[in-house]
Amino acid sequence: MLILPDNADPSVVLARDNECEQPHEAKHTTQRQEPLKDLLIIENLRYKITMRKQRAPNWSRYLMLAVCFIGLSAFASRATEAVPDAVHARLLRLLSPDTAEQTTIGLVETTAKTLLNEGQIDFPLSVDVDLAADAKRMSLDEALAPYDGDGPAIVIVMEVIRAKARRRVMSLKPVPSTVFLGYSGRAYAIAPDDPVASQSFAERLAPQNGSLTQAYTAPQALGAPLVFNYQYDTADIRARRAMSVNTYVIDRRARTYVASTFDASEERRFRIAYRVSRYDPKRAQIVDQYEHEADVDEFEKELFSVKLSSLLKDYAAKRDQAVHFDNPGQLRSVLLKARNANLKSVRANTFDARPLNDPRFASVVVIYTGARTLGAGFFVTPDVVMTNWHVVAEHKFVEMKMYGGRETYGTVLGKDARLDIALVRVQDRGNPVAFYTGRTIDPGQSVDAIGHPHRLEFALTRGVVSAVRNHASINLPKGAGDEVLYIQTDTPINPGNSGGPLFLDDHVIGMNTWGFNPGYAEGLAFSVHYSELLNFMNEHLPGYFVSPAGDVKQ
Numbered sequence: 001m002l003i004l005p006d007n008a009d010p011s012v013v014l015a016r017d018n019e020c021e022q023p024h025e026a027k028h029t030t031q032r033q034e035p036l037k038d039l040l041i042i043e044n045l046r047y048k049i050t051m052r053k054q055r056a057p058n059w060s061r062y063l064m065l066a067v068c069f070i071g072l073s074a075f076a077s078r079a080t081e082a083v084p085d086a087v088h089a090r091l092l093r094l095l096s097p098d099t100a101e102q103t104t105i106g107l108v109e110t111t112a113k114t115l116l117n118e119g120q121i122d123f124p125l126s127v128d129v130d131l132a133a134d135a136k137r138m139s140l141d142e143a144l145a146p147y148d149g150d151g152p153a154i155v156i157v158m159e160v161i162r163a164k165a166r167r168r169v170m171s172l173k174p175v176p177s178t179v180f181l182g183y184s185g186r187a188y189a190i191a192p193d194d195p196v197a198s199q200s201f202a203e204r205l206a207p208q209n210g211s212l213t214q215a216y217t218a219p220q221a222l223g224a225p226l227v228f229n230y231q232y233d234t235a236d237i238r239a240r241r242a243m244s245v246n247t248y249v250i251d252r253r254a255r256t257y258v259a260s261t262f263d264a265s266e267e268r269r270f271r272i273a274y275r276v277s278r279y280d281p282k283r284a285q286i287v288d289q290y291e292h293e294a295d296v297d298e299f300e301k302e303l304f305s306v307k308l309s310s311l312l313k314d315y316a317a318k319r320d321q322a323v324h325f326d327n328p329g330q331l332r333s334v335l336l337k338a339r340n341a342n343l344k345s346v347r348a349n350t351f352d353a354r355p356l357n358d359p360r361f362a363s364v365v366v367i368y369t370g371a372r373t374l375g376a377g378f379f380v381t382p383d384v385v386m387t388n389w390h391v392v393a394e395h396k397f398v399e400m401k402m403y404g405g406r407e408t409y410g411t412v413l414g415k416d417a418r419l420d421i422a423l424v425r426v427q428d429r430g431n432p433v434a435f436y437t438g439r440t441i442d443p444g445q446s447v448d449a450i451g452h453p454h455r456l457e458f459a460l461t462r463g464v465v466s467a468v469r470n471h472a473s474i475n476l477p478k479g480a481g482d483e484v485l486y487i488q489t490d491t492p493i494n495p496g497n498s499g500g501p502l503f504l505d506d507h508v509i510g511m512n513t514w515g516f517n518p519g520y521a522e523g524l525a526f527s528v529h530y531s532e533l534l535n536f537m538n539e540h541l542p543g544y545f546v547s548p549a550g551d552v553k554q
Helices: 085-095 113-117 140-144 212-217 281-288 293-301 308-317 328-348 359-361 531-541
Strands: 040-043 047-055 058-066 103-109 124-129 133-137 152-182 225-251 255-275 304-307 362-366 373-381 384-387 399-401 408-418 421-426 446-451 459-471 484-489 501-503 507-516 526-529
Touching: 085 103, 085 212, 085 308, 103 140, 103 459, 113 399, 124 133, 124 308, 124 408, 140 152, 152 255, 152 293, 152 328, 225 293, 225 308, 225 328, 255 281, 255 293, 255 304, 255 308, 255 328, 293 531, 304 308, 328 408, 359 362, 359 446, 359 501, 373 446, 373 507, 399 421, 408 531, 421 531, 446 484, 446 507, 459 526, 484 507, 484 531, 507 531, 526 531
Parallel strands: 047 124, 103 133, 103 152, 124 304
Antiparallel strands: 047 058, 152 225, 225 255, 362 373, 362 399, 373 384, 384 421, 399 408, 408 421, 446 459, 446 501, 459 484, 484 526, 501 507, 507 526
């Protein structure tokens, strides 16, 4: 969808989905993740992903470069000793057998967007490039493209299937200490957030053979220190990190790949003091004596290191297991099968709430383009999804997530920037929507939009039809081409709703596309009219027609 900023003229349009910082242009509601602050650092949802590079002959010197992947390892070693010369030369020949020049290896990340978006990946990976080779970040499309002699011949595709941190409190023991509250005869107060605030020291003010009443009436020696006993706790904590990753080493020259899976874990013990009073005279000593909660947090989130040489050694040992693939679709299918098997396992151990009583959600998908964008789409046939042009833009392939959590991909088969419509052929099959086919839509009718506003996936918002009107294409300059027929509503539409369906009861009447910035005008959202959608389908999906009931049939 597009959003017009506060100071924009309503006629201002945007040719494509540019960065949100541009102040005078209309905005699509494709959801963007945080923009990059440094071209060499990639913020992948929760954490930065880095690669550490060692250049010969100084093996102890590291240069931090960016690589877009999270997690990895099995044999992950944190040692930094140099690779023996003979092994080093043998591994380099794997990358470039025909030349002694500096070689390059490609690195690709394909971690499931579901795991990333749901915070299932707890910590990142650091890859130590301990060979005299360069590492280049690549997309999966680039890695699977026909090899023309340019760029890396060997590419490592990595998909993290688990990167979890867990801690267990093995024991929690009280430790006696004291607090100093001032001097007798003078008023004192205890901060309400201090661990001893809930304790009463009144009884301790009384003489040992006296009563509580005497404690308040018996004269106290002025100037006597008020020192009382209390207890803080010490915890013995076991923190453990475990990581699993699927790797696919692709030889682009031979069109073969070697698949492998690695597991690794590490564990540390911590002793932490809890509930230490600020009035404890020995507080500083206690704090220095024990580790802190922040130390555990840092361990759970710090980089997990693996060496490039270790990955290539594993590849060298398994080259006789290499599998040939004829086209990119074959290898994509292998990746998706492994990914969805893992997602099924994750789902079996995930407890959440979904509106299973509304079958309309089953037709909606999340669309990821790999350009830090997120949009919506919906099945119009069992294997074709419709979305906005500005969601897919110039991408040939797009990744998707279905309502049940299964991830898949699709190939763009038709698009029109003027209408802001695109069709994507999907590998998996879904539940197609039913289209509305009536001649009129009445203002005031209640409508529902399903999408992913601000990356809150599969959310429903509701409004009413305001009007049906023609308007200039939001992607082209005013006057360029015919106007587009839209349904105007006051339905809340936000970034992430782009390409999602607009329902009138159980039938789709439009596709959510753009709207005005709330600071400019309230309740102005526009969806491409169902007649425009159906005409586009009839043109690009020969052999399909829409029945009177609105179902798409072959």
